Amino acid sequence: MPNQLAPEYAQLVHDLAAAIGTRYVLWRPEELMMYEYDGSALDMARPDIVVVPATTAEVAACVRIAATAGMPIVARGGGTGLSGGSVPAAGGVVISTGRMSKVLHVDEVSRTARVQPGLINTDLSEFTAPWNLHFAPDPSSQKASTIGGNAAENSGGPHCLKYGITTSHVLAVTLVLADGSITTIDNTAPDAPGYDLLGVIVGSEGTLGIVTELTVRLMPNPEGVKTFLAIFDDLDSASDTVSAIIAQGVIPAALEMLEGQGIALVEQSVHAGYPLDAQAVLLIEIDGMHEEIAAQTAQIEHICAHFEARELRVAQDEEQRKKLWSGRKGALAACARLAPHYHIQDGVVPRSKLTEILRLTREVAKRQRVHIVNIFHAGDGNLHPLLLFDIREEGIIERAVAASEEILMACVKAGGTISGEHGIGIEKRDYMKWLFSEDDLWAMRQMRACFDSRGVMNPCKLIPTGASCGDIKSARAGAKALAAGAWI
Numbered sequence: 001m002p003n004q005l006a007p008e009y010a011q012l013v014h015d016l017a018a019a020i021g022t023r024y025v026l027w028r029p030e031e032l033m034m035y036e037y038d039g040s041a042l043d044m045a046r047p048d049i050v051v052v053p054a055t056t057a058e059v060a061a062c063v064r065i066a067a068t069a070g071m072p073i074v075a076r077g078g079g080t081g082l083s084g085g086s087v088p089a090a091g092g093v094v095i096s097t098g099r100m101s102k103v104l105h106v107d108e109v110s111r112t113a114r115v116q117p118g119l120i121n122t123d124l125s126e127f128t129a130p131w132n133l134h135f136a137p138d139p140s141s142q143k144a145s146t147i148g149g150n151a152a153e154n155s156g157g158p159h160c161l162k163y164g165i166t167t168s169h170v171l172a173v174t175l176v177l178a179d180g181s182i183t184t185i186d187n188t189a190p191d192a193p194g195y196d197l198l199g200v201i202v203g204s205e206g207t208l209g210i211v212t213e214l215t216v217r218l219m220p221n222p223e224g225v226k227t228f229l230a231i232f233d234d235l236d237s238a239s240d241t242v243s244a245i246i247a248q249g250v251i252p253a254a255l256e257m258l259e260g261q262g263i264a265l266v267e268q269s270v271h272a273g274y275p276l277d278a279q280a281v282l283l284i285e286i287d288g289m290h291e292e293i294a295a296q297t298a299q300i301e302h303i304c305a306h307f308e309a310r311e312l313r314v315a316q317d318e319e320q321r322k323k324l325w326s327g328r329k330g331a332l333a334a335c336a337r338l339a340p341h342y343h344i345q346d347g348v349v350p351r352s353k354l355t356e357i358l359r360l361t362r363e364v365a366k367r368q369r370v371h372i373v374n375i376f377h378a379g380d381g382n383l384h385p386l387l388l389f390d391i392r393e394e395g396i397i398e399r400a401v402a403a404s405e406e407i408l409m410a411c412v413k414a415g416g417t418i419s420g421e422h423g424i425g426i427e428k429r430d431y432m433k434w435l436f437s438e439d440d441l442w443a444m445r446q447m448r449a450c451f452d453s454r455g456v457m458n459p460c461k462l463i464p465t466g467a468s469c470g471d472i473k474s475a476r477a478g479a480k481a482l483a484a485g486a487w488i
């Protein structure tokens with residue numbers, strides 16, 4: 001294993017070490033391999049150097065040095081992304097926010113918190129619990145993903161159905177731009193005049209700059225919460241129940257579905273109390289004032305009975321509620337019982353098309369000989385077909401990719417889109433052409449160039465770029481090599 005610093009990087013490593021300290025500049029292969037993948041499993045690429053700065057000024061110094069050397073720059077939070085966003089597809093310098101994980105200030109009167117980007121999502125709500133406040137976006141990865149990563153991906157989560165996705169909760173950011181300059185975009189005053197630049201930054205997947213500080217909205221903890229598990233013997237009834245709940249004006253805090261094989265897999269692993277033989281279960285949570293909860297309970301009971309739910313269980317206490325949620329939140333890991341590798345999709349459809357697309361996923365799974373489990377945010381129409389396989393099987397990556405392309409294309413044809421929350425990254429970059437014309441994509445490139453004229457920030461992501469970024473297949477070759485037993 002070569003453990004010598006490549007001569008062409010010696011000066012760069014020296015300058016970075018002078019800026020942030022030698023121990024926070026990583027360049028040895030065994031250090032770099034930790035940063036060559038994210039949660040998306042299929043795309044891999046090794047960075048040339050990783051830096052772990054502690055402050056905005058240190059991030060700015062690293063960006064300046066890397067940009068002067070003409071290196072691509074990729075921000076990385078928890079590395080839980082599911083579209084290859086933090087995978088350094090063109091190599092370069094990865095800037096990890098791992099040391100920037102502090103809550104800087106809580107303002108209980110304005111119900112806001114100022115935080116560093118590397119703060120783990122759940123750590124914020126735990127920190128603000130004494131004020132009876134919480135950060136509402138709750139991706140299922142919340143024990144590992146960072147607020148910076150959540151903002152970059154504009155993440156959602158079960159409770160975003162009622163409270164809105166991350167963009168509704170970010171009020172200001174400090175951003176290090178591609179030339180190392182530092183800027184602040186502040187929308188804390190309502191209805192800030194001019195263009196909504198904050199709206200552009202949230203969801204930009206690290207392509208416009210590196211977020212080094214955020215002011216986020218905190219929500220009051222609700223007066224009451226009630227969680228139901230509705231059990232169905234057929235898929236159509238469960239899907240119709242989802243549509244009917246929203247149509248009747250009930251906006252649950254969360255409305256999640258597990259269907260088919262996924263229910264048993266989760267139950268066998270997490271023991272959340274889900275029935276092994278059901279075709280679909282809905283996890284329905286309502287919250288608010290006690291009177292509101294009582295009224296909505298009556299509506300939900302009525303709708304579930306109308307669509308012939310086999311059973312409607314109610315969590316009797318916080319322990320039972322947590323148990324029901326442990327099934328949903330631990331679902332992805334639980335599915336590893338079926339196969340060691342996965343590829344999870346993120347299509348969105350109008351709720352009325354849920355059954356149609358779920359049926360299609362079953363058919364595609366059969367045809368492409370790949371397991372597909374659906375555990376998803378039904379209330380938002382945000383499907384997460386989870387394709388499970390063993391990458392050592394010849395041809396399986398191609399079949400899995402073909403299966404997910406067919407499902408995503410069907411979502412688009414049904415009036416939906418290719419990502420509800422996981423972002424575009426490398427994985428769905430080329431599918432942007434299904435949704436946008438060449439003129440649209442040109443306008444997006446122009447907008448990106450306003451922030452980063454040389455294209456150093458997270459290149460090869462989000463917008464189809466053409467030849468300079470090579471082929472996505474080269475990143476997939478990394479996953480294949482790993483499957484074949486390649487090490488460092």
Ligand SMILES: Cc1cc2nc3c(=O)[nH]c(=O)nc-3n(C[C@H](O)[C@H](O)[C@H](O)COP(=O)(O)OP(=O)(O)OC[C@H]3O[C@@H](n4cnc5c(N)ncnc54)[C@H](O)[C@@H]3O)c2cc1C
Pocket residue numbers: 038039074075076077078079080081082084085086097117138139140141144145146147148149150151152153154155156157158205206207209210211212332333421422458
């Ligand atoms: C088990 C599991 C469950 C998940 N459930 C959900 C879910 O319910 N909802 C959901 O939306 N997602 C979910 N995800 C996907 C993922 O967790 C989210 O996209 C999350 O927001 C990524 O955060 P991260 O800190 O891990 O970011 P990373 O993966 O490190 O990075 C993601 C992107 O953000 C950019 N980035 C990171 N930090 C910064 C920064 N400071 N400034 C600029 N750009 C930055 C990176 O360059 C990259 O493009 C899940 C993932 C897993 C593994």
